[in-house]
Amino acid sequence: MGLTFVPDPVAVRTPATSANLGPGFDSLGLALTLYDDLTARVTGDGFRVTVVGQGAGELPEDAEHLVIRAMLATFDELGERPPGLHVECVNRIPQARGLGSSSAAIVGGVQLARALVVGGTELIDDAAALRIAARMEGHPDNVAPCLLGGFTVAWTEGSGARAVRLLPAEGVRPTVFVPSERGYTASARAALPSEVPHRDAAFNAGRAALLTHALTSDPSMLFPATEDRLHQAYRSAGMPGTASLVAALRSVGVAAVVSGAGPTVLALSEVPGDFHPGAEWRGEVLGVDADGAVVKGGMVEHAERGPVAAGRTS
Template structure:
């Protein structure tokens, strides 16, 4: 017996994210209160995508669009594809800036597909949704906070990606600095060496542990907790403007790091009012998103806040 698809449209709101957060390379991520709104419905055939906002006129308008690719991968997990899809994307997350635009598209597609299938959220639970999203993205550090909201620690083991979600301290008030120029994760990863000194790895292990404590319990420790020796220094030559801004913010005591693979920068506490980043940067203070990818529609209406590692909803 085939799947039952929703007769009407379903919608999902997906948050921007920042990954790595300094020392937590490929492991730590934070959901930010900046959102893409996606809507999808099943049609009699074909794939049509409408994009407004960020990426309009640049992104594919057919089955090559990342949202549709994520939806089809999720339908495959559930056992059947619909004959066609119509998708509308209202994008506010800057594209290719280190703020999780691809993760927002992937997680949005996974959630839309689950919501378009009767019982889809139960047949493919939050653990399965995270695994599908991480497989498509290639690593779980951005998709975990996008799916779950808040501050997440993600890792991969035999069955795939897993994550735990934590609440941030109320004094954590991120400001993102978004440049006019784009950056690409693949290029940023090519700048990384195949091995690092043992002392640097040990340094980052300690700082990553401290960062978990600082973000959740004691923001006064955010400055030392955001020191990194694993990736930012290697990428600096390819992103000199980003490296200079991080250094300038840290020189006035602001715990700032590269957001994801860059070129955006994220600061975790208030930036002095007289600080000037330069005309090539757009600064925006954002809250921490607590809900993750919120779904509304005829087959499901809920916000999943799941401790995936423990296999329970909280």
């Protein structure tokens, strides 16, 4: 018996995310109050995408678009593809800046596919949605907060990606500094060594644990908790402006880190009002998104999440 597709369009809002957060390489992530809005409907034939905003005129407008690819991967998990799809994207998350634009597209596609199928939530729950998204992205640190909202700790085991969601403490209000230039995860990863000293790994393990405490209970500890020895220094030669801004912010006591693979810089503590990053940087104060990728219309509502799938801890 085949799937039943809903007749009406469905929409999803996907948040920007910042991953790593300093010491939490490939594991920690934060959802931010900057959003892409995606709408999709099943059509009779073919795959078409309309893009407004970030990436307009650059991104594919057919089945090669990342949202469509994520939708098709999800439909394949469900066992049947629709004859056609029309997707409309209103993009506000900057492309290739370290704010999770690809994760927002992937998670949005997974959520849209679930919503377009009657009973899609039961057939693919949040845990399975996370696994599909992480498999496409290659690692779970951005897709987890995008799907779940809040501050997430993500990891991969035999069955695939898993995550727990934690609620940040009151007063955590991130600031992002976004440059006009782009950066790419693949080139940033190529700068990383295949091995690191044991003392550096131990240093980061302690700081990542401290960061979890700082973000959820004691923001006064954010400055020491955001120190890193695993990835930022190795990437600095390829992003000298980013490295300089992180250093300048930290020199005045701001808990600043590279956002994801960069080049955006994320500040997790208050930035002094007289701090000027330079004309090439656009600063924006954001909140922490608490809800993740929310679908309006269709059949998807987040179920109560247990720790086996995607835990929600308060």
